[in-house]
Amino acid sequence: MRYCARCLYPENARPTIIFDEEGVCSGCRYHESRIKLEVNWEERSVMLERILEEAKRIAKRNGNSHDCIIPVSGGKDSHYQVWLLKKKYEMNPLLVTFNHAYNTPAGNRNLYNLVEKSGCDFVRYTAGVDSVRRVSRYMLQTVGDLTWHYHAGIRTYPFQVAIERNIPLVVWGEHGFAELTGIVSLEDFVEFTRWTRKEHDMRGYEPHDLIGKGGITERDIAPYIYPTDEDIARVEVRGIYLSNFIYWDAKKQAEIMMKEWDFAPVTYERERTFNLHGKIEDHANDVHDYLKYIKFGYGRATDDASMEIRHGRMSREEGMAMVNRYDAREPSTLGTYCDFLGISKQRFYDWMEPMRDKRLWQKNKIGIWQPQDEVFRHEIGDLEEHARVLPSKDRTMSDSNRRMYYNPNNPPLKTGIQALDQPSVSFMVI
Numbered sequence: 288m289r290y291c292a293r294c295l296y297p298e299n300a301r302p303t304i305i306f307d308e309e310g311v312c313s314g315c316r317y318h319e320s321r322i323k324l325e326v327n328w329e330e331r332s333v334m335l336e337r338i339l340e341e342a343k344r345i346a347k348r349n350g351n352s353h354d355c356i357i358p359v360s361g362g363k364d365s366h367y368q369v370w371l372l373k374k375k376y377e378m379n380p381l382l383v384t385f386n387h388a389y390n391t392p393a394g395n396r397n398l399y400n401l402v403e404k405s406g407c408d409f410v411r412y413t414a415g416v417d418s419v420r421r422v423s424r425y426m427l428q429t430v431g432d433l434t435w436h437y438h439a440g441i442r443t444y445p446f447q448v449a450i451e452r453n454i455p456l457v458v459w460g461e462h463g464f465a466e467l468t469g470i471v472s473l474e475d476f477v478e479f480t481r482w483t484r485k486e487h488d489m490r491g492y493e494p495h496d497l498i499g500k501g502g503i504t505e506r507d508i509a510p511y512i513y514p515t516d517e518d519i520a521r522v523e524v525r526g527i528y529l530s531n532f533i534y535w536d537a538k539k540q541a542e543i544m545m546k547e548w549d550f551a552p553v554t555y556e557r558e559r560t561f562n563l564h565g566k567i568e569d570h571a572n573d574v575h576d577y578l579k580y581i582k583f584g585y586g587r588a589t590d591d592a593s594m595e596i597r598h599g600r601m602s603r604e605e606g607m608a609m610v611n612r613y614d615a616r617e618p619s620t621l622g623t624y625c626d627f628l629g630i631s632k633q634r635f636y637d638w639m640e641p642m643r644d645k646r647l648w649q650k651n652k653i654g655i656w657q658p659q660d661e662v663f664r665h666e667i668g669d670l671e672e673h674a675r676v677l678p679s680k681d682r683t684m685s686d687s688n689r690r691m692y693y694n695p696n697n698p699p700l701k702t703g704i705q706a707l708d709q710p711s712v713s714f715m716v717i
């Protein structure tokens with residue numbers, strides 16, 4: 288297996304990455320291009336202001352009190368989006384949550400916190416657990432994804448609300464697809480469309496494709512049906528990504544939100560990453576991520592360490608140690624989801640068997656799947672030395688980052704709040 292000479296992504300990473308002649312991946316190059324001065328952020332900030340002013344004007348004309356929708360999960364990004372639009376741009380957003388039912392106690396704590404601190408109006412749609420179970424189970428078996436309904440719901444429901452309430456602007460945070468792979472560039476000013484939703488977020492499936500499969504009915508898929516072209520045109524809804532207009536620095540933004548609005552990371556060591564503040568609202572994330580490991584041989588620790596390496600906050604050596612510590616671990620919540628979906632663990636692994644990337648996975652003599660390669664088995668050579676970024680003074684595992692990343696030698700202080708101090712093996716539906 289070939290790995291990026293800078294970050295830790297393997298050549299079979301999803302979505303697709305490509306390597307240049309220096310052995311550096313497109314995701315790393317994209318990251319670099321954002322830091323370079325070629326991007327005129329001031330000009331872009333003015334563009335954003337114009338879009339937001341226009342939304343205010345339309346809202347006023349329509350007699351609508353909300354000038355935009357911000358889809359929120361309660362995570363660090365949604366805190367920042369709301370804070371920025373409210374404080375800096377004086378918008379009056381309607382916060383919209385698609386509740387997929389797989390919530391952590393920490394996530395609920397932070398979502399309630401966001402609603403309270405922002406003072407914004409808030410709509411939360413909770414998908415019924417019966418439909419969640421059917422859709423989740425079918426998509427796990429078919430494409431190895433038990434969280435398809437999240438992506439479908441989060442990317443659809445805000446637009447249903449936009450049409451219903453005549454609100455023409457939906458504001459997303461980061462265009463994460465670009466940062467992961469570098470396939471689209473900042474010059475493209477990508478906006479959210481029906482197509483990007485289906486291809487990037489929904490694995491090429493439209494909800495109607497699911498009807499009749501695994502007992503899924505028309506009722507089950509209602510929250511995932513995107514408005515018609517006519518409706519979109521009538522309300523003139525557009526979906527923009529803030530990361531096209533402001534320099535997106537996820538860590539700095541999380542720090543601002545911890546300080547300004549008391550966004551709270553967890554304090555316990557998570558099972559699949561050293562990161563204590565990202566996606567902590569998503570209870571199924573551990574299993575979701577473990578599925579990625581089963582398929583492609585890498586997981587969340589590779590993602591998180593690669594990001595730290597690109598920022599110069601972590602060395603390649605430190606990153607490899609993180610991958611070694613976390614990526615292969617079976618999460619203790621796997622049993623919870625197998626029980627919920629009504630399958631045995633054995634069946635779970637049987638379903639996943641055809642989805643394993645056979646370039647990486649082979650069965651050993653006693654029939655156990657073994658990865659044939661791992662990034663930390665590779666020695667650091669000239670290519671890797673040459674590809675290193677300048678180390679930042681800000682080190683991932685330093686004392687000042689104690690609340691944000693888990694350092695076993697210097698773990699974060701407990702808060703006294705159980706939701707933040709204790710992992711929960713079961714999820715909260717509401």
Ligand SMILES: [Zn+2]
Nearest residue numbers: 291294312315
């Ligand atoms: Zn890379």
